[in-house]
Amino acid sequence: MTTKIGIAGVGAIGSTVARALIEGIDGFELECASEINQPDEFDIPYVDFASLAERSDLIIECLPSNAVPTLTSEAFSRDKDIIIITSAALLIHPSILEQHKSSASRIIVPSGALAGLDGVSALMHSGIKSATIISTKLPTGFLGAPFVSDHNIDLECVTEKTRLFKGNALEAAQGFPANVNVAATLSLAGIGPERTEVEIWADPNAMGNKHEIIVEGKLSTIRASVDNLPDPANPKTSILAAQSIIAVLKGMSSPLVVL
Ligand SMILES: NC(=O)c1ccc[n+]([C@@H]2O[C@H](COP(=O)([O-])OP(=O)(O)OC[C@H]3O[C@@H](n4cnc5c(N)ncnc54)[C@H](O)[C@@H]3O)[C@@H](O)[C@H]2O)c1
Known part of the structure; x- marks a missing residue:
């Protein structure tokens, strides 16, 4: 079965993940994305957060922190799993983890720019x-x-x-x-x-x-x-962060997982 992915925020990190999905990651397919400045690069439907949550089996959050609560709200109300790269949002907006308590959604936080x-x-x-x-x-x-x-x-x-x-x-x-x-x-x-x-x-x-x-x-x-080294597409971001999301996806579908 193929897991349909929706990417919220197609900036530096979201674009790298979108490219990897289009190149092919076993078991996953890029279904749609949400983005206020839609890049021409990807031939995918751009939809609002509600439609993204409705159409996707797994949501990948790559947004600024202030946009995360609206997205998680749409994901949690539909019990959709979500990968959250903006982990600071979980601290800045306590309402996210509060609302999560009444949802069956799984939150997956990738290692991002960190190791260990x-x-x-x-x-x-x-x-x-x-x-x-x-x-x-x-x-x-x-x-x-x-x-x-x-x-x-x-x-x-x-x-x-x-x-x-x-x-x-x-x-x-x-x-x-x-x-x-x-x-x-x-x-x-x-x-x-x-x-x-x-x-x-x-x-x-x-x-x-x-x-x-x-x-x-x-x-x-x-x-x-x-x-x-900074991501050329956004110097505030490390490219390792996008790669950690790709690693999570590969780990979810691989028969051999090293954690
Ligand atoms: N966990 C980590 O280690 C780690 C590392 C680097 C970056 N990050 C975080 O990842 C997030 C994404 O980083 P980035 O470098 O890709 O940022 P970016 O600014 O390049 O991309 C964010 C995108 O979200 C879009 N956007 C903003 N509000 C939106 C909305 N309401 N609806 C749809 N799209 C919207 C913007 O237009 C932009 O294209 C940031 O919050 C950043 O702080 C986490």
Whole structure:
């Protein structure tokens, strides 16, 4: 049986996933998409969120955070499964997880721009003492972040590597909604947003986006570090994020799965 996919948001990530589906992923077929700036590249029906949820067996969310609650509402009311790449939305909009409680939909959060979540999930079984994520990007990567404007930070004046923020994942998601999906994802895989510590650094010499996680359990400590070059289609995004969605789809249909 073929699973019909609907992609919500055909920007940098959604386009990469759409291309992979059109090239072919066993067991999946791109049925439709929702997009306010529809690219000419794909010959697919563009529909609203309600029709997308109605026509799809599995929805792939690739939207800005503020558009996610409307989409999840349409998905949950129809008990449709959804892959959510904008994991920060689950922290910024608590109504999403509240509404999810009365739905049979599964939410799947891919690893995105991070690595090491397999170990974090395994460590949860014996208990995690602390979880920290340190994210470093070019100063321009934080343009438009509410924390930056609230604290009158002039990103053009950042001439050396500077820590902009230290706090928990919930505070980070509110202050940097477009930058901290990785922190949100780590918190969801591990000990939750209040206990997951986040540091955000601006580095004018950064080559791309770097994310390091340090997760301490009773008997194991996980350190994972990823250096991502920005996606040419959206410098705020790492191309690994789109590839992690493709990996989820391949994992769902493969007879041999390594988690
Ligand atoms: N989990 C991770 O590690 C990770 C990594 C990178 C990016 N992200 C997140 O993934 C999401 C997508 O990233 P991107 O780089 O593809 O962004 P993008 O800006 O390139 O694409 C988003 C698309 O959504 C469309 N859109 C906006 N509102 C819409 C609406 N109401 N209906 C239909 N379409 C709408 C926009 O026109 C745009 O084409 C972002 O929220 C980003 O923060 C997550």
